[in-house]
Amino acid sequence: MGCVRWREMEYCHTMIDETVVTQLSDDALEATPIERAETIPSSWYTDARFHALDDATVFAHNWQCVGYRGQVEVPGDYFLANVAGNPIIVIRGKDRVLRAFYNVCRHRGGPLATEDGSCEVLQCKYHGWTYLLDGSLRGVPKFDRVELFDRKDYGLVPVQVECWEGLVFVNLADAARPLGDAIDGVKERMAPITIGNWQFAHRQDYDVRCNWKVYVDNYLEGYHIPFVHPELCKLYDYQKYVTEVHPTYSLQAAPLGPEDNIYSSGGGEAFYFFVFPNFMLNILPGRLQTNLVVPTAADRTRVMFWYFYEDVSSADAKRRIADDLAYSDRVQQEDIEICERVQEGLRSRAYDRGRFSVDQEQGVYDFQLRLKRTYREWRDRESG
Numbered sequence: 001m002g003c004v005r006w007r008e009m010e011y012c013h014t015m016i017d018e019t020v021v022t023q024l025s026d027d028a029l030e031a032t033p034i035e036r037a038e039t040i041p042s043s044w045y046t047d048a049r050f051h052a053l054d055d056a057t058v059f060a061h062n063w064q065c066v067g068y069r070g071q072v073e074v075p076g077d078y079f080l081a082n083v084a085g086n087p088i089i090v091i092r093g094k095d096r097v098l099r100a101f102y103n104v105c106r107h108r109g110g111p112l113a114t115e116d117g118s119c120e121v122l123q124c125k126y127h128g129w130t131y132l133l134d135g136s137l138r139g140v141p142k143f144d145r146v147e148l149f150d151r152k153d154y155g156l157v158p159v160q161v162e163c164w165e166g167l168v169f170v171n172l173a174d175a176a177r178p179l180g181d182a183i184d185g186v187k188e189r190m191a192p193i194t195i196g197n198w199q200f201a202h203r204q205d206y207d208v209r210c211n212w213k214v215y216v217d218n219y220l221e222g223y224h225i226p227f228v229h230p231e232l233c234k235l236y237d238y239q240k241y242v243t244e245v246h247p248t249y250s251l252q253a254a255p256l257g258p259e260d261n262i263y264s265s266g267g268g269e270a271f272y273f274f275v276f277p278n279f280m281l282n283i284l285p286g287r288l289q290t291n292l293v294v295p296t297a298a299d300r301t302r303v304m305f306w307y308f309y310e311d312v313s314s315a316d317a318k319r320r321i322a323d324d325l326a327y328s329d330r331v332q333q334e335d336i337e338i339c340e341r342v343q344e345g346l347r348s349r350a351y352d353r354g355r356f357s358v359d360q361e362q363g364v365y366d367f368q369l370r371l372k373r374t375y376r377e378w379r380d381r382e383s384g
């Protein structure tokens, strides 16, 4: 292996070990048709160098769902997030404009906030510099004799933020394409269902001992459902389970069976939307569950579930929500167990690359193609 050269990646300060390029051969990056394609190499799931590569090339350049509008309804409300290792604060201004900034003070890098809340001004927790809600620096205590210092040069660093159907997204890229382009067609495909006014009910985070790509791969196919989720399988008319791949998203959909179940008194449909690289919208009658899949280390992933419902207040709704949370948690435990076993398998000497079911794994194939495109663009840029 050649000497290790660390390089600062643009604004996001992620350090990529460029020797990772040895794992990005033309062969591995090739976009072969699914009928002949192999899955991505196991090293992409296990090699620690991919953690920084993914943060810098995938997560810092795509829209990331970090919260929902109800968290920042009132001027002064804010919430915190972390995107590609960067602390972010999303805040509603006094002018009602929603803004996002790096949660990083321009003095010596302290945090403006350490938990979600509401404020009149943002005050750094370290030495008390204050910022207006539009990010401009206002108060600088005990700074009288400092020279060549102009407050207006030291405002908070802004991050692009947009709302879609009541969900809040940020993008760290300097010239991000609009969120609407990135998520185009999803709203139309779920019509006549509209989720924008559904009420938040619960958040549940899971830490999983696998690479984030293992979790996403697993999400993107229903192939495993009869084996990993025998109970869930009975919910659907599984013979009618389909996968659609669209330019900006993929969708798995299945009609629910005709019998009474916890989501309907028979009938209705399940929709599982995926927006690259790590966002999922799981819709059942009157219920939306979003998943955000965030790598915390090369072999660790945090998956955040937010639950929203059309009705959160009636007694019947409360019972249905409790049932849903318990049921979804069981399904999630099944997925966690299989994903952690797969991570072990990928680490083993026995495995490098596999194949795809043409019928059942188009979603996984499409995800891996997008990943390859992202890595290829980085590699080609790096090699000039």
Ligand code: FES
Pocket (backbone or CB within 6 Å): 105, 106, 107, 108, 109, 110, 111, 124, 125, 126, 127, 128, 129
């Ligand atoms: S780091 Fe914020 S005031 Fe010093």
Ligand SMILES: [Fe+2]
Pocket (backbone or CB within 6 Å): 218, 219, 224, 225, 228, 229, 335
């Ligand atoms: Fe699953």
